[in-house]
Amino acid sequence: xxxxxxxxxxxxxxxxxxxxxxxxxxxxxxxxxxxxxxxxxxxxxxxxxxxxxxxxxxxxxxxxxxxxxxxxxxxxxxxxxxxxxxxxxxxxxxxxxxxxxxxxxxxxxxxxxxxxxxxxxxxxxxxxxxxxxxxxxxxxxxxxxxxxxxxxxxxxxxxxxxxxxxxxxxxxxxxxxxxxxxxxxxxxxxxxxxxxxxxxxxxxxxxxxxxxxxxxxxxxxxxxxxxxxxxxxxxxxxxxxxxxxxxxxxxxxxxxxxxxxxxxxxxxxxxxxxxxxxxxxxxxxxxxxxxxxxxxxxxxxxxxxxxxxxxxxxxxxxxxxxxxxxxxxxxxxxxxxxxxxxxxxxxxxxxxxxxxxxxxxxxxxxxxxxxxxxxxxxxxxxxxxxxxxxxxxxxxxxxxxxxxxxxxxxxxxxxxxxxxxxxxxxxxxxxxxxxxxxxxxxxxxxxxxxxxxxxxxxxxxxxxxxxxxxxxxxxxxxxxxxxxxxxxxxxxxxxxxxxxxxxxxxxxxxxxxxxxxxxxxxxxxxxxxxxxxxxxxxxxxxxxxxxxxxxxxxxxxxxxxxxxxxxxxxxxxxxxxxxxxxxxxxxxxxxxxxxxxxxxxxxxxxxxxxxxxxxxxxxxxxxxxxxxxxxxxxxxxxxxxxxxxxxxxxxxxxxxxxxxxxxxxxxxxxxxxxxxxxxxxxxxxxxxxxxxxxxxxxxxxxxxxxxxxxxxxxxxxxxxxxxxxxxxxxxxxxxxxxxx
Ligand SMILES: [Zn+2]
Numbered sequence: 001x002x003x004x005x006x007x008x009x010x011x012x013x014x015x016x017x018x019x020x021x022x023x024x025x026x027x028x029x030x031x032x033x034x035x036x037x038x039x040x041x042x043x044x045x046x047x048x049x050x051x052x053x054x055x056x057x058x059x060x061x062x063x064x065x066x067x068x069x070x071x072x073x074x075x076x077x078x079x080x081x082x083x084x085x086x087x088x089x090x091x092x093x094x095x096x097x098x099x100x101x102x103x104x105x106x107x108x109x110x111x112x113x114x115x116x117x118x119x120x121x122x123x124x125x126x127x128x129x130x131x132x133x134x135x136x137x138x139x140x141x142x143x144x145x146x147x148x149x150x151x152x153x154x155x156x157x158x159x160x161x162x163x164x165x166x167x168x169x170x171x172x173x174x175x176x177x178x179x180x181x182x183x184x185x186x187x188x189x190x191x192x193x194x195x196x197x198x199x200x201x202x203x204x205x206x207x208x209x210x211x212x213x214x215x216x217x218x219x220x221x222x223x224x225x226x227x228x229x230x231x232x233x234x235x236x237x238x239x240x241x242x243x244x245x246x247x248x249x250x251x252x253x254x255x256x257x258x259x260x261x262x263x264x265x266x267x268x269x270x271x272x273x274x275x276x277x278x279x280x281x282x283x284x285x286x287x288x289x290x291x292x293x294x295x296x297x298x299x300x301x302x303x304x305x306x307x308x309x310x311x312x313x314x315x316x317x318x319x320x321x322x323x324x325x326x327x328x329x330x331x332x333x334x335x336x337x338x339x340x341x342x343x344x345x346x347x348x349x350x351x352x353x354x355x356x357x358x359x360x361x362x363x364x365x366x367x368x369x370x371x372x373x374x375x376x377x378x379x380x381x382x383x384x385x386x387x388x389x390x391x392x393x394x395x396x397x398x399x400x401x402x403x404x405x406x407x408x409x410x411x412x413x414x415x416x417x418x419x420x421x422x423x424x425x426x427x428x429x430x431x432x433x434x435x436x437x438x439x440x441x442x443x444x445x446x447x448x449x450x451x452x453x454x455x456x457x458x459x460x461x462x463x464x465x466x467x468x469x470x471x472x473x474x475x476x477x478x479x480x481x482x483x484x485x486x487x488x489x490x491x492x493x494x495x496x497x498x499x500x501x502x503x504x505x506x507x508x509x510x511x512x513x514x515x516x517x518x519x520x521x522x523x524x525x526x527x528x529x530x531x532x533x534x535x536x537x538x539x540x541x542x543x544x545x546x547x548x549x550x551x552x553x554x555x556x557x558x559x560x561x562x563x564x565x566x567x568x569x570x571x572x573x574x575x576x577x578x579x580x581x582x583x584x585x586x587x588x589x590x591x592x593x594x595x596x597x598x599x600x601x602x603x604x605x606x607x608x609x610x611x612x613x614x615x616x617x618x619x620x621x622x623x624x625x626x627x628x629x630x631x632x633x634x635x636x637x638x639x640x641x642x643x644x645x646x647x648x649x650x651x652x653x654x655x656x657x658x659x660x661x662x663x664x665x666x667x668x669x670x671x672x673x674x675x676x677x678x679x680x681x682x683x684x685x686x687x688x689x690x691x692x693x694x695x696x697x698x699x700x701x702x703x704x705x706x707x708x709x710x711x712x713x714x715x716x717x718x719x720x721x722x723x724x725x726x727x728x729x730x731x732x733x734x735x736x737x738x739x740x
Pocket of ligand 1: 361371372408437438
C-alpha cells in the first residue's frame with residue numbers, strides 16, 4: 001500500500017552488535033565466539049547457522065520469476081475471481097512444500113467503480129479528460145481489459161460541478177497559505193498533488209475545509225519525468241498514468257469500515273455506511289499529470305504561494321475563479337464482498353503457544369508486480385526453504401505462521417479482520433509480526449521496526465549477501481546511508497576513524513501496511529522491510545511483470561535475497577532459546593522521542609503543564625530494568641549451555657529462569673498498549689507508535705502527547721503524558737517479572 005522509497009535513511013551512532021560484519025561466505029572462517037547468535041547457546045548457534053545456510057540455499061531466481069509471472073498474469077483487485085485464483089495458487093504452492101495451508105474468508109465492504117469516472121472542464125468550452133492509462137506496446141499486460149478504471153478506494157459516489165482550487169499537497173498548512181491569499185475552497189472542488197502524506201489525509205482535510213470534491217494527481221516532480229526517464233524508457237511515471245489507492249481514514253481505524261474492532265464474520269453486528277467514521281463524504285478521484293496539466297494550465301487567480309509550484313512547465317495559479325469550473329462524477333458500486341487470506345502453519349516444538357508471524361498482502365490495484373507480489377514471491381520462496389528444512393527433520397521451537405493477506409489496498413482489511421478475530425489468542429501467543437509488502441523495487445535495503453528488534457534486523461542483514469556488490473546487505477545498507485548523509489550531520493566521532501561504528505538507521509512504524517493491527521492494536525513487536533528503488537509506477541497499470549524484469553529486479557536476485565532475509569529473521573525468532581529482543585534500545589528511543597517533544601513544548605510555552613520529571617523517571621526505570629533483563633538473558637542462555645549436559649537442578653533452574661525472561665520479553669510490548677485507546681480513536685492502543693492524524697503513513701511517536709502539543713492543548717498534553725507514563729510503568733513491571 002505504502003510507496004516505498006528509502007532515500008531518507010540516516011545513520012546513528014550505535015554500538016557494534018554481537019557479530020562483526022560478515023558475509024555468508026566467510027561464516028565458516030569465523031572463530032567459535034564470532035559465530036554466536038543472540039539468544040542462542042554456542043552449540044545452538046553452530047547448528048542454527050548450519051540450518052540457516054541450508055535454508056538460504058533453497059530460494060532461487062528461476063522459481064521466484066515463475067511465481068511472480070503467475071501472480072501478475074492478471075489484475076487481482078481484492079474480492080475478484082482473479083484475486084481468488086491467486087489465493088488458491090499461494091495455498092497450493094505452500095502445500096506442495098509440505099506445509100499445511102488454508103483459506104480464511106471474510107465478508108467485507110468493498111466498492112468497485114461502476115464505470116470510469118467523469119472529469120470534465122467546464123470553461124469557455126467543455127473538455128472531458130481521458131482519465132485512462134495508455135497501452136504501452138512493450139508491456140503486453142497493459143492492454144488488459146480487466147484493468148480497473150482509475151479510482152480511489154472508498155470514495156463515495158458523487159456528481160458535483162464547481163470552481164476548482166489548487167491546494168498543493170492538500171495539508172493544513174496549504175489551506176492556511178490559501179486563506180492568506182483570500183482563497184476559500186468552501187463549496188469548490190480541490191485539486192491536490194500526491195505526496196507528503198497519505199491520500200486519505202488529503203480527503204479529510206479537503207472535507208474539513210468545506211470542499212465538495214477532491215481530485216488528486218501525480219505531479220511529475222514527485223514520481224514523473226523530474227525524477228528521470230518515464231516508462232517504458234525508464235522506471236518513472238508516464239504522462240497518462242495515475243495513482244489508484246484508498247482514501248479510507250486509516251488513522252481512525254483500518255479494516256472493514258462496518259466492523260471496527262470486530263471481525264467481519266457471521267453474527268457480528270455491522271454499522272450502516274453512514275455510521276462508519278473512517279470514510280470520507282466527498283467524491284475523490286485520481287488523475288494523471290497529462291490530465292492535470294489541462295486543468296491546471298488555464299487556471300487563474302493568484303500565482304501560487306511558496307512551495308506550491310510543481311514540475312509542469314508553467315507558473316501554477318491557485319484558481320478558485322468562476323470562469324473555470326470542473327464537473328466530477330464518480331459512480332461506485334458498494335457491496336459486501338468476500339476476501340480470502342491464506343494462513344499456513346509450521347507447528348513449533350514447544351506446543352502451539354508461541355507464534356512468529358510472517359505476513360504479506362496479495363491483492364493489488366492492478367498486476368502488483370512490486371506492490372505486493374514481490375513480497376508474495378519472497379514468502380513463497382521462504383516457504384519452499386522451510387519445506388526443505390522440514391524434510392531434513394527440522395522442527396522450530398516456536399510455531400511459524402505464513403499469512404497472505406487480502407484487501408490490504410482498501411485499508412489493511414484481511415490482516416485487520418484476522419487480527420480482530422484472533423485478538424485474545426494473538427495477545428497471548430504472538431511473539432513477533434514480520435511484514436514485507438513491496439519487498440523489491442530496487443536494490444536499496446530499508447527497514448522500520450520497534451527498537452527491540454533493531455539488533456535482530458542488523459544481525460540478519462549481516463548474513464545475507466547483497467547480489468549487486470557481493471558485500472553483506474548490512475554493509476551495503478550502511479555504506480549507502482553514510483553516502484546519503486549530509487556532511488553537516490556528521491559528528492566528530494563519525495568523521496574520524498570511528499566512522500565504522502555508525503549503524504544503519506531503522507525507521508519508526510506509522511501505518512500503510514499490515515503490521516498496523518499487530519503492533520498498534522495488539523502490541524505485538526513488528527517490523528517491515530524490503531529493497532526499494534526508482535519506482536514511479538506505484539498503483540498504476542504499469543506495476544507489471546514487464547516493469548519488474550526491465551527495471552526493478554531483472555535477475556530476480558533481490559527476490560531471492562528478500563526471501564533469505566525474511567526467513568532468517570523468522571528462524572532466529574522461532575528457534576532462539578532466549579528471545580532476541582533488546583528493550584535497552586527501546587528505552588533509548590523513547591527517551592529520544594520525549595526529548596524532541598519537550599523541545600516542541602518549550603517552543604510553544606507548554607513545558608510547565610505536564611509532568612516531565614515523572615516521565616524522565618519512568619524512562620530511567622524502564623531502561624534500568626531493561627538492562628537487567630538483557631544481562632540476565634545473556635547469562636541465563638550461557639548457564640543453560642553450561643549445565644545442559646548434566647541436566648541437573650541448576651539446568652532446570654536456568655531453563656525455568658529463561659522461560660520467565662522470555663515471557664517477560666513477550667509481554668513488554670503488550671504493556672505499552674492502553675485498552676482505552678488513543679484520544680478519539682480507541683482502535684489505536686499503542687502509546688508509543690501510531691500514524692499521525694495529518695501524517696497518515698508516517699509515524700507520530702508518543703502520538704497523543706505530540707498531537708496535544710500540536711493542538712496547543714495543555715489539558716490533553718498532561719493527560720496523554722500521564723497515560724504514557726502509566727504504560728512505561730506497566731512495561732517496567734512486566735520486565736521485572738523476569739527476575740526469579
Ligand atoms: Zn502494498
